[in-house]
């Protein structure tokens with residue numbers, strides 16, 4: 089059967105429900121065409137062995153119900169001497185060798201200088217949702233295992249590669265990518281990605297894909313605020329609730345790279361893995377390297393659906409504890425209130441106030457350890473400052489626990505201030521190139537966590553803290569990027585392994601800590617959102633979204649965040665005003681913005697008036713009522729702060745029994761009424777009882793889902809920084 093016919097037939101089966109009914113096993117092999125069909129509720133993915141033994145990608149799109157419709161790839165001929173057949177097929181994992189000129193998935197140099205690598209199919213294994221395909225170079229035992237895991241309910245496939253040296257001579261890897269993902273042939277695609285900087289993370293960009301290559305990457309050693317390892321691509325026609333969207337995210341918290349390439353032959357390919365910049369990873373005979381995991385999916389129901397699939401997937405398959413992990417507690421953090429001026433009495437006072445508001449987790453931020461009175465000293469010396477905490481941290485923690493709250497502690501274990509006992513003892517532990525300057529940022533240097541002695545030191549410090557005190561939560565910060573990434577103790581050829589070994593050791597510390605202290609939770613922070621990716625999210629419970637807590641800016645940061653990451657992971661605080669930009673928004677506005685994620689308070693509650701405290705207590709009570717819906721429900725982005733002066737987001741509970749709508753207006757002009765907002769994700773035939781937070785709407789009224797989705801709700805939002813929320817409960 090001709091391939092186009094297969095695609096046409098596939099289009100008939102666009103409804104995920106139908107696909108679920110028809111889906112057999114998630115991984116099937118068809119000997120006839122030597123091809124594999126990976127099936128999910130939302131899409132299918134097909135790859136096959138080509139006529140020369142090369143692995144070819146054939147299809148990634150709407151669900152294909154039967155493998156029997158598929159046929160083996162045919163031989164392709166050179167188009168010209170400049171356009172060889174190798175370029176015309178979609179190589180599933182291209183080695184750099186032969187006449188191949190596009191982005192390779194693997195590039196190596198052998199000890200003897202030979203750099204040619206041509207990978208061919210050897211064998212495969214299928215086990216439930218897993219497929220492993222072995223490839224091997226046409227001459228040498230340079231072996232690659234491609235790992236696929238299908239997550240049928242989420243429409244997501246995980247890929248990574250193991251590169252093994254089974255040969256007799258060493259080689260150095262110059263590029264090791266996790267996967268190449270191919271979109272259906274064509275042009276006119278649009279790329280969506282997230283960019284930013286400190287205090288302005290997760291800005292959404294849409295741009296057309298043209299011939300050539302777009303690179304998204306980090307060279308900073310950590311994920312970085314500048315670009316996030318996530319992408320979405322559509323055919324230029326997708327909206328929140330319609331259109332085909334292909335999306336993916338890399339699970340790596342170090343130097344990463346995603347290239348989006350359109351070839352001269354209308355192939356569109358996304359390749360991602362370790363950043364090739366400054367990358368050199370020697371593999372001696374018998375050694376192997378695993379690339380990071382690259383997760384990707386496809387939906388035919390728009391960008392909102394792509395986000396919801398990712399959100400569910402992250403909550404249930406990525407987060408430690410998965411679906412069983414607890415709802416995020418309401419948190420208090422001392423940073424914006426006290427900065428470095430922490431001490432026992434001051435923290436106890438804040439804790440008393442926080443507990444009265446309904447806070448469940450009290451976190452003491454920076455300033456509690458060593459000689460840490462400002463950012464010039466102390467990092468590395470992880471013992472309680474004896475002036476501030478004469479009897480250690482136990483009395484404060486007991487006090488916090490006595491108020492019914494858990495206790496959390498800020499740490500920044502990967503860093504050292506030159507003015508610290510640790511640095512005076514171990515100056516060689518900081519990353520450096522001998523004899524060269526050590527660039528300080530925020531007066532601190534990065535420890536070379538790639539070294540196992542440094543790894544053990546950090547593990548022991550944190551293990552001791554978690555063992556000695558009743559600490560439920562570490563806020564794990566990382567307040568600068570790498571510089572002078574030297575590892576002089578190793579042979580020159582091995583020194584660049586630092587980029588990989590650092591991250592692996594970081595992961596290992598977190599994994600060991602969690603295993604040893606099963607109730608310990610971790611927040612990933614890197615000066616705000618500098619380390620947010622699926623790799624760290626396999627080890628932490630929540631992330632600090634941004635150091636920018638200004639509520640109006642937050643609407644955009646949070647919108648971008650939710651493109652890729654679940655609201656449950658998104659730590660959002662209510663802080664004092666005037667805030668960044670010199671802006672002051674009403675306390676209710678700040679609360680409702682923060683209540684769209686994992687709610688925290690970062691304000692100086694000592695200064696709050698009785699009215700402020702009463703409003704805060706009311707909001708926290710409301711938050712607890714809607715928390716399961718916000719944290720584990722489906723998010724519908726109804727109106728975007730990018731395109732409207734009204735922002736609206738709706739969360740629908742997993743069981744459909746509750747929905748919450750948040751709406752914000754920042755600057756009414758010309759007395760224009762706020763737009764009517766049509767809700768999504770409701771059962772059209774069900775009736776919903778509606779209550780607003782402050783009686784702005786007709787309290788207690790009931791509406792059908794059909795009415796709320798069709799006619800919608802009019803929120804009477806007026807003036808500057810007005811806000812409201814309504815809760816809808818399904819009536820029986």
Ligand code: GLA
Nearest residue numbers: 423453454613614615616635
């Ligand atoms: C970083 C974090 C803040 C705070 C400070 C403390 O900037 O993002 O939340 O913890 O460090 O120094």
